Amino acid sequence: MSAPSSTKQSWAQGTAMGAAIIMVTVGIVQFLQGIAAVAEDEVFVVGIEYVYQFDLTTWGWIHIVIGVIVTAVGFVLITGAAWARMAAIVVAAISMIANFLWIPYYPWWSLLIIALDVVVIWAVSTWKPAAA
Template sequence: MSEESLVKKGVAKGTSMGGAVLLVTVGALEFLQGISAIAKDDVIVVGVEYTYKFDVTAWGWFHLVLGVIVAAVGIALFTGATWARVGAMVLCAVSIFVNFLWLPYYPLWAITIIALNAVVIWAVATWNPDEA
């Protein structure tokens, strides 16, 4: 096995482990976002009439539960299990969709989570644990 091949595999594994860390971070941010919405913090914009309007408390519980699930899959992703990789990509896609709908309520937070999810999807999709 060539030195260049070993370096590529190491970078892929490191990127995926970074993706797992980011996934746990995304889960924690989703969790905190849920708590913020449930507590009806002043940082959440309510009362603005958008095309779609959702109950902020219900969204808070949804983000809270999603955050716990995302963090749990992120922890499982450290093992490199196939189900965790697929689950991470699916949950990141769901999280991107949910945060897109959440944009009117807290745009900066939602955009940050969307960007982190995109990086996680890329990292998990490019890593092949069988080659590492």
């Protein structure tokens, strides 16, 4: 009976380490995306009017801040500390919300990041380092 749990925890640990790498990568790309939005408003095409619309410079700064935080938490998540796992869940949830609101500007990227944030939350919430 402990073998399935051990296998499950090994899978969760591997996925959580992958989640840490995903967070670092996504954070860096979000940071760069934010810089692009701040520096050149012409990079992104805005279609229809959207309820949660900010100007691109504001969105750029939001993505810069979120990118830095996601990257930092991703690096710390590699340690497996309980507070880092909780921070990863909270930061991934915030990233999901920000990318949902960013959908009109960059829909495919936003949906990809939302999906990756779901993977991060699942991996981190099912991983129990003491049980591995």
